[in-house]
Structures are given as C-alpha cells and as structure tokens.
Amino acid sequence: MVITEVRIKLCEENNERLLAFCSVTFNNEFVVRDLKIIEGTKGTFVAMPSRKLTDRCTHCVGKNHLRARFCNSCGHRLDENRALRAADGRAKLHADIAHPIHSSAREKLQAAVVRAYQEEKERAKTPGYVCRYDDYDSDYEEADAAITYGGVVAEMGGKVLKAHGPHQPAQRGTHMGQPADAPAVKARTGDEFGAGIL
Known part of the structure; x- marks a missing residue:
C-alpha cells in the first residue's frame, strides 16, 4: 500500500474536537474520503469514514438508529441499552466503512494524515491560501465527464x-x-x- 496523496480540509476553530476532514489516495488509483482528524484525550487520531448502526424494532421490524428511544415506524418504545458495548463500556453506535486491516497499516495511515494536517495548518497561514480538498469533484468532471x-x-x-x-x-x-x-x-x-x- 502506497499513500500517494493526502488532502486536508481544516475545520473552523470553534470546533473543539473535530480538527479537519481528509481524503487519502492509494497508488494514484483509489481514493477514500471523509476521514476525520480528531483531537482525543490521548492526542490527535484519525477516524475512518463510518455509518450509523441500526437495529430492528421487536414490535414492527422497522429499522432504527441505536440511539432512538422510539421506533420511527410504529412509535413502540425501544430498549435504550440494546447497543453492543466496547471494552471501555461505551456503546458501539457506528461501523467503519473503510479501514486498515492491521495496526501497522493504521499507524502508517495515521502518521501520513497527521503529517499532512500539520503541513496544511502551515499552508493556511500563507496569504492566498486555497484548500485543495474539494478539487476532487472538478478533477472528476474534467477527466471523466x-x-x-x-x-x-x-x-x-x-x-x-x-x-x-x-x-x-x-x-x-x-x-x-x-x-x-x-x-x-x-x-x-x-x-x-x-x-x-x-
């Protein structure tokens, strides 16, 4: 796996934990978008793109997010403690869409993203700074459509x-x-x- 490009979109300063969004290109062929750079209690880390986990109502079998207290379809009261719990006791509410398989790949990806984030912060201080994160849409339009x-x-x-x-x-x-x-x-x-x- 070769990380060929990392693009960063810095967030507003009033956002305390979410520092930036990021997209990573692998081998100049495959892009993963919407990674998040977050300031955690143990330092900066990269969160993979994820989706909300859902389950089904026991009464009508309608789909609901795990934080929902009532069914979106029938209004039946749902068990608030139905989500699986992680080792630290927190409810698991999201599942990664794309993620590294093993820890060495995660460390390599995280190091590249955090390094690009620090460089983007420096670039943002220069006059005439323009974020390149949203350029992917125009790249696609020009090249393919x-x-x-x-x-x-x-x-x-x-x-x-x-x-x-x-x-x-x-x-x-x-x-x-x-x-x-x-x-x-x-x-x-x-x-x-x-x-x-x-």
Whole structure:
C-alpha cells in the first residue's frame, strides 16, 4: 500500500474536537474520503469514514438508529441499552466503512494524515491560501465527464457518446417500441386477473 496523496480540509476553530476532514489516495488509483482528524484525550487520531448502526424494532421490524428511544415506524418504545458495548463500556453506535486491516497499516495511515494536517495548518497561514480538498469533484468532471445536457454529444473517459434527447410521453395504449399503428391492447373484462388496470 502506497499513500500517494493526502488532502486536508481544516475545520473552523470553534470546533473543539473535530480538527479537519481528509481524503487519502492509494497508488494514484483509489481514493477514500471523509476521514476525520480528531483531537482525543490521548492526542490527535484519525477516524475512518463510518455509518450509523441500526437495529430492528421487536414490535414492527422497522429499522432504527441505536440511539432512538422510539421506533420511527410504529412509535413502540425501544430498549435504550440494546447497543453492543466496547471494552471501555461505551456503546458501539457506528461501523467503519473503510479501514486498515492491521495496526501497522493504521499507524502508517495515521502518521501520513497527521503529517499532512500539520503541513496544511502551515499552508493556511500563507496569504492566498486555497484548500485543495474539494478539487476532487472538478478533477472528476474534467477527466471523466464532460457532458453537454440538452446537446447531442457526451464524452466519457475519452470516448465520444451520443446523448439521447428528452423522453417523449408515451401515447396511451402503446408500449415502448410498439408502433403507433399496431393493434390496440384488448380491454379486460371484470372477472379476468388484473381487470381495471390499464
């Protein structure tokens, strides 16, 4: 694993624990976005992108976040202590989407991100500073998707494609691809399966 680029987006100073967001590029081929640089009790650390964990209501089987006290679907009261607990007793409310498999990879990633964070803080002090974190969207647009909406031509990854025009409303009683002069669909009687559906 070679970390080829780290981009940092510094947070406002009034945010006490969240210091910055970060994206990491591996081998100039794969990007992981939305890592968080957080000031913890034992120093600065990198939190991986994660999703909220959910469970199902025992009453209606609706999905709910683990912090929910009532079901979003039926309003049934939920057990507030239903989340799994970590070794330190804290509830496990999020699961990493992308993360290193072993500790040496995590240490390597964290060291690169924290180093880039310190460099970005120094760059932010210079006049005319511009954050490069949001450049990925424009990189993608320029390299892979120069699309003209309402036009005829689209370019995708260097290949020229023909764009289709706006969708035309289907004529009543016709099917996609069916010529307008084709025989009309037979109307169903009241006792056939699907009667009344046109």
